[in-house]
Amino acid sequence: MDKPHIETLCHKCHGDYLEAGFIVVKVPGQKFKDACTHCQSGQGWDYEVEAKEVNHG
Ligand SMILES: [Zn+2]
Structure with missing residues (x-):
């Protein structure tokens, strides 16, 4: 299982x-x-990013 990881993300x-x-x-x-x-061109905040489990019908 993937753990959530931290990334710095700009608004976009x-x-x-x-x-x-x-x-x-x-x-x-x-x-x-x-x-x-x-x-790597914008400025942003740290976010915890986690892949969501998606169920396709
Ligand atoms: Zn960015």
Whole structure:
């Protein structure tokens, strides 16, 4: 089983993950934005990213 992992996501990549069906939960307590680990061009917050189990009919 995959454990959730932490990624720094800008606003755009956060939306991309949500659209792709991932569970994305913000990690609390962050005071400063970091470089996005996904596109590496934006700035964003740390999120716990977890693959959602999808049942196709
Ligand atoms: Zn990004």
